[in-house]
């Protein structure tokens with residue numbers, strides 16, 4: 064860990080003070096105030112860049128507008144009489160595939176003025192963007208403006224933000240009850256990422272046909288009691304598929320989970336006929352490294368989209384600093400302000416409310432171990 068400068072330390076203490084106040088006001092479960100949260104993050108980032116630690120390439124999932132600083136500049140005046148609203152399904156080179164409200168798809172270029180306004184983001188238009196475009200001909204057009212984003216999945220590359228997909232509503236974390244077996248620590252890692260991004264996580268445990276459902280009771284209990292929606296399903300036997308289909312209805316959903324848990328099988332079970340489209344996406348991404356993060360929104364017959372792209376299926380790195388991790392564990396969060404030291408890492412300190420919670424059986428030991436692993440920056444085993 065890098066040593067903190069005095070100013071940084073002071074700001075962090077201020078941040079903690081504000082947060083403590085909120086918690087005392089009975090606001091325990093509410094997320095941090097955006098400004099406080101960002102202030103804290105920027106302090107941390109200064110430290111990261113200053114000391115050169117933690118510089119590994121990170122995948123960020125962020126719910127803040129990726130172009131927060133320049134979102135206004137992207138929203139230049141649009142003549143809504145002649146332009147149509149649309150959704151960018153994918154971006155390939157200079158061409159964006161835009162779905163209009165009537166479901167017709169236009170191949171769009173980007174207005175030159177918009178391009179020149181792009182500063183800190185690599186792509187002025189990203190998959191998932193809500194845009195206004197001027198149609199020209201039956202299936203072509205020009206993107207005139209990009210709406211502010213939320214639910215952004217991005218990666219920092221050479222100091223610039225590379226948006227993989229924008230405006231995501233929920234993240235379905237798919238695990239498998241058998242072959243491969245359940246990896247709760249990996250689930251926790253995805254959960255932390257979703258919490259950080261403020262994208263709603265949903266847990267989905269597939270292949271329940273391979274086990275006695277009673278074996279899953281503990282794990283379902285832990286996550287269910289934290290308020291997470293949990294689905295026990297079998298793509299093979301069709302168990303739980305209808306409920307999962309309803310969860311996807313009208314939403315834009317990213318599917319994540321290690322290889323082989325059955326993501327493609329689930330999608331095909333949810334929407335028969337998606338088969339071809341899913342395999343088409345995979346084939347594109349087989350071509351090479353460059354396309355692995357080219358996200359594609361696949362429209363669902365029942366409204367909404369799924370974003371199922373190998374490059375983001377197993378994302379595991381993010382822009383979260385170790386000190387932020389505890390606050391992203393729903394169960395640990397209420398304890399952290401009761402530790403003796405304001406900068407407690409909850410790993411080795413005395414009078415640590417989190418460790419006491421574990422010792423008293425209030426906090427789940429396995430979740431705490433997961434926390435320690437993520438805090439230490441240990442990558443989870445990610446079998447192929």
Ligand SMILES: Nc1nc2c(ncn2[C@@H]2O[C@H](COP(=O)(O)OP(=O)(O)OP(=O)(O)O)[C@@H](O)[C@H]2O)c(=O)[nH]1
Nearest residue numbers: 269270297298299300321322323324325326327328
């Ligand atoms: N027993 C059982 N097997 C399943 C089930 N769902 C999927 N499988 C099998 O698990 C294997 C992997 O399924 P996929 O759908 O390709 O898994 P994936 O998560 O999309 O894998 P990647 O494309 O590598 O990310 C296949 O052999 C499926 O037949 C299920 O509910 N039960």
Ligand SMILES: [Zn+2]
Nearest residue numbers: 402407409415
């Ligand atoms: Zn502590």
